[in-house]
Amino acid sequence: xxxxxxxxxxxxxxxxxxxxxxxxxxxxxxxxxxxxxxxxxxxxxxxxxxxxxxxxxxxxxxxxxxxxxxxxxxxxxxxxxxxxxxxxxxxxxxxxxxxxxxxxxxxxxxxxxxxxxxxxxxxxxxxxxxxxxxxxxxxxxxxxxxxxxxxxxxxxxxxxxxxxxxxxxxxxxxxxxxxxxxxxxxxxxxxxxxxxxxxxxxxxxxxxxxxxxxxxxxxxxxxxxxxxxxxxxxxxxxxxxxxxxxxxxxxxxxxxxxxxxxxxxxxxxxxxxxxxxxxxxxxxxxxxxxxxxxxxxxxxxxxxxxxxxxxxxxxxxxxxxxxxxxxxxxxxxxxxxxxxxxxxxxxxxxxxxxxxxxxxxxxxxxxxxxxxxxxxxxxxxxxxxxxxxxxxxxxxxxxxxxxxxxxxxxxxxxxxxxxxxxxxxxxxxxxxxxxxxxxxxxx
Amino acid sequence: xxxxxxxxxxxxxxxxxxxxxxxxxxxxxxxxxxxxxxxxxxxxxxxxxxxxxxxxxxxxxxxxxxxxxxxxxxxxxxxxxxxxxxxxxxxxxxxxxxxxxxxxxxxxxxxxxxxxxxxxxxxxxxx
Numbered sequence: 001x002x003x004x005x006x007x008x009x010x011x012x013x014x015x016x017x018x019x020x021x022x023x024x025x026x027x028x029x030x031x032x033x034x035x036x037x038x039x040x041x042x043x044x045x046x047x048x049x050x051x052x053x054x055x056x057x058x059x060x061x062x063x064x065x066x067x068x069x070x071x072x073x074x075x076x077x078x079x080x081x082x083x084x085x086x087x088x089x090x091x092x093x094x095x096x097x098x099x100x101x102x103x104x105x106x107x108x109x110x111x112x113x114x115x116x117x118x119x120x121x122x123x124x125x126x127x128x129x130x131x132x133x134x135x136x137x138x139x140x141x142x143x144x145x146x147x148x149x150x151x152x153x154x155x156x157x158x159x160x161x162x163x164x165x166x167x168x169x170x171x172x173x174x175x176x177x178x179x180x181x182x183x184x185x186x187x188x189x190x191x192x193x194x195x196x197x198x199x200x201x202x203x204x205x206x207x208x209x210x211x212x213x214x215x216x217x218x219x220x221x222x223x224x225x226x227x228x229x230x231x232x233x234x235x236x237x238x239x240x241x242x243x244x245x246x247x248x249x250x251x252x253x254x255x256x257x258x259x260x261x262x263x264x265x266x267x268x269x270x271x272x273x274x275x276x277x278x279x280x281x282x283x284x285x286x287x288x289x290x291x292x293x294x295x296x297x298x299x300x301x302x303x304x305x306x307x308x309x310x311x312x313x314x315x316x317x318x319x320x321x322x323x324x325x326x327x328x329x330x331x332x333x334x335x336x337x338x339x340x341x342x343x344x345x346x347x348x349x350x351x352x353x354x355x356x357x358x359x360x361x362x363x364x365x366x367x368x369x370x371x372x373x374x375x376x377x378x379x380x381x382x383x384x385x386x387x388x389x390x391x392x393x394x395x396x397x398x399x400x401x402x403x404x405x406x407x408x409x410x411x412x413x414x415x416x417x418x419x420x421x422x423x424x425x426x427x428x429x430x431x432x433x434x435x436x437x438x439x440x441x442x443x
Numbered sequence: 444x445x446x447x448x449x450x451x452x453x454x455x456x457x458x459x460x461x462x463x464x465x466x467x468x469x470x471x472x473x474x475x476x477x478x479x480x481x482x483x484x485x486x487x488x489x490x491x492x493x494x495x496x497x498x499x500x501x502x503x504x505x506x507x508x509x510x511x512x513x514x515x516x517x518x519x520x521x522x523x524x525x526x527x528x529x530x531x532x533x534x535x536x537x538x539x540x541x542x543x544x545x546x547x548x549x550x551x552x553x554x555x556x557x558x559x560x561x562x563x564x565x566x567x568x569x570x
Contacts, residue, residue: 280483302505311508314501 065425066398067356069376069416070207071132071159072256072268075235076345076420081259081333090328095321105324106299109287112331119237119258120251121244122273126284128327129319132254133162135270136201136231137169138317139250142274142281143199143227144175145316151176151197155188155217157206158231160404166201182407185370186378187212193224199250203231204240208368208407208414209353209376211240218247227278234258234271236374238339238346243273250274258342259333260326269323269330279303283317348419349375356417356426363430364439368409376416378403383437385411391436397429444566445472447538451514451553452562458538459514461551466515469542470502470533473566478504481533486522487544493519495555500543502533514556517548 011023020026027035045053066074084090089104096102113125129135140152152170154163156179163179170177175198183189187210188202200221204212218228230248232240235257243251256268274282285304292298306316334342353375357367360379368378381388385402388411392399400415417426446452450460456474460467475481485501493499498510499519522544526532533541557565 280485304506306503306508314508314510 062396064393064396064398065428067400067415067417067421067425067429068398069209069414070401071233071254072262072265073235073349073375073416073418074262074420075257075259075349075418077259077261077329077333078336080336081329084332085325085329090325092324095324103299105328106287106301108328108331109322109324110289110299111335112327113287115331115334116234116271116273119234119242120232120248120271120273121242122248122251123244123276124279124282124286125271125273126282127287127322128255128324129270129272129284130321130323131266131268131270132231132252132256133159133165133270134169134319135252135254135272136162136229137166138283138319139229139252139272140166140170140175140199140201141173141317142250142278142283143229144173146227146278146281147198147225149196149198149226150174151178151194152199152201153178153180153190153193153197153226154201155180155190155203155206155212156182156406157186157188157208157210157212158201158203159207160406162203162231182206182208186210186368186407187371188217190217190220193221193226195224197221197224197226199227199229201229201231204243205233205236205374205376208378208403209373209416210371211374212371214241214243214246214248222247233374235342235346235349238342239350240374244275249278255327255330259330267323267326269326271327280306281316283319284322345419346375349417349421352417352419352421352426353377353415356415356421356429359426359430360415360433363434365433368412375418376414378409378412379415380409381411381413381437382439383411385413388433388437389413392429392432395432395436397432399429399433444563444570445538446559446563446566448559450538451556451558452565453512453514453556454562454565455510455512456566457511457514459553459556461548461553464548464551465520466517466546466548466551466553467542468511468514468544468546469537470511471562471566472537473570475534475537475541477570478502478507478509480505481530484526484530484533484543486524486526487519489519489522491519493517493546495552502530511543513546515546515548515551515553517546517551519544520547521545 096105109127116125167177186208202212202217204214206212221228227249229250230243232243232251232253251273254268255271260268285301288300288302290298290300357377361367366380389399389402400413403409403412403414450458452458456471458469458471481502481504483503487499493513495513495515497513499513500511502509523542
């Protein structure tokens, strides 16, 4: 029940247990030049010179036309979102830790949770996590705790990088991870689930952009007592059936697509929303609404008793922070767009991707239409994908992701479009591709 | 501070009361007061073997989660399922309705536990 600081005696007894006589001896294996390295810093600059230097560096940034996807995308963010989220009251050096005095942040987080719950169709959202991949791994651990089983199934439709993070987390805990291949329609098929499986994890839309039959996967998982974890792009949930409606016990993913800039790969935030019965297993914390002693509406951090800063060894996860600022940015973005605005953006993104696919086909390329796709799809190339991407990059077009060899699709690109992709960008891509990898030319 | 002398106590604030080889366990009035509003109780499984001093249950209040230690060796014979829906019983009635679990012990050795007076001293020091 007590907070226990590290006392001089604690340090001494830890050293005794290790067999070191002092902290210095403990660090003696580390070469001296690494312990106290000399850092060569340039002379300081005055403000005018500094701004000049930063401008010069910034001018070297390229902003190519991009058809990159793979889970993260550049979407429209109304300027009000950035202006409100970056008010100094919200910009803290660390996750705000005197929560009850930060009513504004708590209220914003409460609204974030409410929106995530509405988008996913599940009742209980935490206050955000580091990123999509670690949220998926935490969801797998949650399933292991809940079911007492130690095997997890993930389909190959889940982003390869997410699966790597999952494998790192589970491997360290000796939890077996099995990967299921995609079927001929490039979607997941789960025939039967063994009764020692804690969770089945599938992604919607899957890594290749295709729509999975999530209902069937969920019911097969449930038939054996496993939980069903849906990895969902929250932007897609403006149009697609929410995970709660097809039987997902947990919805997780990366929140970048609902209101964060790409930031060259981060920071973003992860989200996790679960069914009522899993509330005690949820990592992180929840902001709740209550009334203060005078009966006024107030917000508090609640259900945080299993966090690392209180519970230490018995914490539900090592995640003791949320990604407050990035989640706040998404919250304000969603509030500004509203449900209709989000739907319009998603509809426009899907239309842009399908138009691009049509245009590629008209130019002679083979687009894989094995299953219906959302805002990304696979196009086969008559030339090596990697060198095609490199040559297009040199001409200012980020062509897409080369499809990893594990999907056995040959030379192929994963291409995506959003509501921000212009007609000109699409045409430029198709014609640039025609120059670099013309149809009809042997590999 | 209500510390009845019809049972024995752990330094870690559990009480234990033996009757016919069955030891009923809960937390003291002092402990429930220190925790504040109890919002959740994680109970052990019936049939689970436990050792004295081993953490077997968890009590969560709004701000913290505390382990509950078994006072004697034995096997969990019964748990207070009412606590799943009404964890506040621990605050309202720590010595009666708020009991947590019963351990069946072949020979319940309670000699290592504190009597009410010794426990009062521990509680006063911790408060």
